[in-house]
Amino acid sequence: MTFDFDTEVNKFGINSIKWEFMFDADHNATHGDHAHPKHGNERMLPMWVADMDFRVPPPVIEAVVERAKRGVFGYCMPTDSYYEAVINWFARRYGRSIKKEWIVMTPGVVPALNLMIQTYTQPGDKIIIQRPVYHPFTFAIENNGREVVSNSLVLQNGRYQMNFDDLAAKAADPAVKMLILCSPHNPISRVWNREELTRLGEICLENDVLVVSDEIHCDLIYKDVTFTSFANISERFAQNSIVCTAPSKTFNLAGLKLSNIIIPNEDLRTRFTQTLACTGLMGTNTFGVVATEAAYNFGEDWLTAVMAYIEGNYNFMRDYLAEHLPQLHLMPAEGTYLVWLDCRALELTPEERKKLIFEDAHLYLDEGEIFGPEGEGFERFNLACPRSLLAEALERLKTVIRHR
Ligand SMILES: Cc1ncc(COP(=O)(O)O)c(C=O)c1O
Incomplete structure (x- = not known):
């Protein structure tokens, strides 16, 4: 069976923390449509919290739908x-x-x-x-x-x-x-x-x-x-x-x-x-x-397929960075769909990096510092998304880094 991980799934109106909410420094949440495709290039791309952007295995959807139909x-x-x-x-x-x-x-x-x-x-x-x-x-x-x-x-x-x-x-x-x-x-x-x-x-x-x-x-x-x-x-x-x-x-x-x-x-x-x-x-x-x-x-076939896709995303990102942003270093990955990006060569303070990524590139990532002081200068990137979104995110990074 083949699975479609390339098509962007509509994630609005489902209370998605990743896609519909923004959090401030005090963890207060605001609901909005900041990531909606209608905002075009201006939309926020959320690549933070550890959720996948893919639909779950079809047998899981079927089982849940059947159970819901029982109505009790x-x-x-x-x-x-x-x-x-x-x-x-x-x-x-x-x-x-x-x-x-x-x-x-x-x-x-x-x-x-x-x-x-x-x-x-x-x-x-x-x-x-x-x-x-x-x-x-x-x-x-x-x-x-x-x-x-x-x-x-x-x-x-x-x-x-x-x-x-x-x-x-x-x-x-x-x-x-x-x-x-x-x-x-x-x-x-x-x-x-x-x-x-x-x-x-x-x-x-x-x-x-x-x-x-x-x-x-x-x-x-x-x-x-x-x-x-x-x-x-x-x-x-x-x-x-x-x-x-x-x-x-x-x-x-x-x-x-x-x-x-x-x-x-x-x-x-x-x-x-x-x-x-x-x-x-x-x-x-x-x-x-x-x-x-x-x-x-x-769900095992789906899992095999999704991991192959995620590994493909990793290779895509690694190759893209090597060609366009060699100052950023993607750490080798062995598991999870999260990757750890070394941005220390940019020589930015955490605030400057946040401004560049969040305000200028409209990317919502996880700043390395939240994982402890040892994470200073890094960003955590979630790769469980259609490759087209990853490509867009990387293009944005390239643009803001080259123009800073
Ligand atoms: C290492 C680790 N433990 C636990 C969790 C979350 O667990 P749960 O949602 O079951 O509380 C995460 C979510 O990203 C995680 O990365």
Whole structure:
């Protein structure tokens, strides 16, 4: 089956955060049609939040439509067929054996991270993250009164690496109780390999640090790259970790608010479900269950096709920059549909860069600084869009950079 990722889909009138809203520095949202094609070259091109601009796999649309036609939307819970779909997906693709009782459903990975922080750490405890990293990790830690410790990634020979000496020193602090791993890593598009994960896992075990492995991007892997789930490396790691999974990035289902948190360790699981019970969150989103089951059972061809298209976008962007904007450097990507653009050679302050990109080029990207001070001078670019939009965005960048 072929899929059309080239045609721009109408994303207006669907409450899309990416396309219909703008946020100011204080996170206040304004609704508008700033990205509507009717504004022509003046329209804002949103290439920020991690949503795809593509329609989801056809079997998912069919399943949701059929469910909607039934016309009853009372409380719902998943049945065995749901769990089988999840278990089979991870067994088929990653050789992971997950037991049904290990799966705890939450309305998103970010809510789950907040609840884990509340469950396994105390106010004042320290939690390691590896900046530049997905910024809600920082919010979750700080909003819950815990302290961020950054085991910052280092750029070596043009590739981001983990700093294991620094990690060992920081993990040895008895106040450090948890490490939140981003695997694959947003925003720098690395897919951590078995050796890197093993070194990290051993350091955490030696120091009694619990590993929360956010693997929400695990299905979005470039050709010739292998994804390794942290918990798959050894039983010891599985017992000292929690793996966060979701169909939301893989199949563009984020608005359906459903994630599967995998907790093999019984004690950790009981404590987590107790915290979850205290939120009063019961049951699940009807459409989330239907869509997840359909996606995991029938969405694999679509996923293969969409990743090939995204990798094509990456190659297109890399070649375009090499030819027209060699001062911008696109970091090598191994996974996710987000890419990390090194703009440091422009020698602009964050404010000057924001003006150039947002006000002059009318591009809505994610400034590197939001991922931590280590992201200064970078921009995160979302490639999950029709190639024509990417081409337009790059043309705009070229124009404003050449005329500045
Ligand atoms: C690493 C990572 N974790 C979690 C999320 C969001 O998870 P959810 O929408 O399930 O809360 C994102 C979204 O971009 C992400 O990149």
